Amino acid sequence: MKTRPSVISFRRLAALALTAGLLAINGPATAGKKDDTLRFAYDQAPESVDPFFNNVRIGVIIGANVWDTLIHRDPNTNEYKGLLAKSWKQIDDRTIEFDLREGVKFHNGEEFDADSVVYTLNFVANTDNKVITQQNVNWIEKAEKLGKYKVRLTTKKVFPAAIEYLAGPVVIHPAKYYQEVGPKGMNAKPVGTGPYRVTQYTLGKSILLERNPDYFSDSPKTRPKIGKIEIRFIPDRQTQMAEALSAGTDLIMHVPKDQADQSKNVPHLQVLSGETMRIVFMQLNSQEGSPAAPLKDVRVRKAINHAIDREAIAKNIVGAGSRVIHTICFPSQFGCTDEGATRYSYDPALAKKLLAEAGFPNGFEADILAYRERNQTEALINYLGAVGIKAKLNFPQYAAMRDLIRANKVHMAHQTWGSFSVNDVSAATPVFYGFESDDITRDAEVRDLLLKGNNSIDPKVRKDAYKAALARIADRAYGVPLWSLPVYYVAARELSFTAYPDELVRFWEMSWK
């Protein structure tokens, strides 16, 4: 009799353990096709879901899936098509008129019309409303209603990239709702016209999207195929990878090259890599008062260009999807060309000769600033070392690096630039060569050419001006154009999707195989 209680408790224990075990086996969520839910993990939570109040990639991704813009840029052909606008017409240098699409409804049922466009554009153009992404909207002067479905937009100055911005970050909000709840309410309960609507949003944790069943069928974005999208914010990259390996997520992006390479051997995963619009280049401080005197000599700058084997680094370190660039802009951007620009072959002997001619037969010492892709900076340092330039690495945070650049305390900088995915040179080259605060070259001739390109709406005038500016930058070796950065995606094998250079994850295009 004495042993009986212990037998019972042992049985109870065993049953408990078994139940716990079974629960545990059933516990972890299985991702994917079965429940028509795509689980996407990203490392950073957006500060706000309202596209005008965040400056992070995931914000752009959510923005494009939940909202629509007036114009759509086809990511394959770069051709502009009407989205919320049926058509548009450039009236003069600073005025564009839009005919709007009829019959479109916001996720809350509010009708889309001229009021939505006028309210949104005037709201974001007003600096009192503290839009975070100022560079996306500070060119707008005003919007006026010409009819229920007709709008006129005036830019502050000649702004040829307006169409590109209207096809990118400038989304349209519902006038009544936005007026009522403001950016704060829009963040709490987002409402757009896009292919997906937000059904649940836990600040800093996750966002649940559901297919918009009323999405207009003739949208150039196409109607979404996958029913639900769960976006979870997982800050640790290793954890994201573990989620992918254990089928806890269906898609992760920005996977480091080595991990992506290893994932190729996992049966339930596929690895995709694609080029991004983010270009990598070196800034060489040659302006008046540069703390690096040798860099003022064009022969030294040319020597640096000849010293680096860009093809080898792009192939072996940067990885698939990357390409070597010869001018400081992304090749698909309007006005970007390397035609007529000097190309510098990898020639360390010539580099040494040029250094000797410039009075540095034994090289010199200089600092190099960098803030990301440290392995690439280290490769650059090695190549520079081989011709006698002893580059000392300073690797701060981005904000600190920019402070040093703007305070003229930089010698060389390993810089990258994503152009906010704007497919126009005006969003790239002028930032570093147009006498803006990050320009450490300050060549007036280059600036004037870039301004000419920025301030004309004649495509030919623009192209010629940018071409001449880019050629002069290359000829004077005002920097070292290096390569474009690739992005690696690890996805469930059953997911069908395409990677684009603008790093925009288009959920509406995706489907299950």
Added chain:
Amino acid sequence: MFAFVVKRLGLAVLVALAVSMIAFLLLRLSGDPAVALAGEGARQADIELIRHTYGFDRPLVVQYAEWLWKTLRGELGNSVYFKTEVGPLIFSKLPTTLLLGFSALLFALLISIPLGVLAAIYKNSWIDRLCLTTAVVGQALPNFFFALLLIMVFSIWLRVLPVSGSGTWLHFVMPTVALGYYVAPAFMRLTRAGMIEVLEADYIRTARAKGLPPSRVIFKHALRNAVVPVVALSAVQLGFLLGGSVVIETIFALDGLGYLAYQSITFKDYPVMQVIVLLLSVIYVLLTLASDVANAWLDPRIRVA
């Protein structure tokens, strides 16, 4: 006793104030919040606008004084990053962190006390060595690395536990183990030392001489006395666990205070960071105070010192 508590309380307030001041200054010295908020590629004019809008252009002393005054009145301000009130934001994340902290503490006690007792009973034997090894490994293994090992074994190989998130109790298993194992060695060594000392005491010899069964001697007579310092240490370690959950919550994407702290550091969200630092330091200070008071109550000699 009353004077002792008042003195300690005064010290605790001063410590909390000093921590808040140092944290405020260090955070500001670590970089310009306006630049961080404006993001990559912002023009100087945009940065100036943000700096002025958020008042970052005023002297540090003024900013600190204003913040302290408002905090004392319960106005915790708005998150610069999430654009929402700091108070509700933090308190919505606190339960997850408390749950993790308490479960980790419980886990640590559950493994360390039996191991400590075993090590003391079988002093200098292989069992003692084994317990010691377990403790050394726990202390030597960085918890982020141990967390990744757990993920590899239980999520990727065995697929019995979810990697990350906070949806079910299963999501808390690995974080609890990873966090708890790290603090267990301190408890184990304290239990072992306490037990060895107590087991040699006269009253234990008497209890044994009375013919009491060994289990009763160990658990009823010895452990109850040996475990007193462990209870005091638990309070302090709980503070450590709550503060130390930043790494664990980040790895397991547990939506708690630690994860929020990580996010606010990443985004230079000063108002949130300030309040988290203050809250954690106040909790830590209060727990230490509770531990001091408990010790003083148990041992009158401390009161005099």
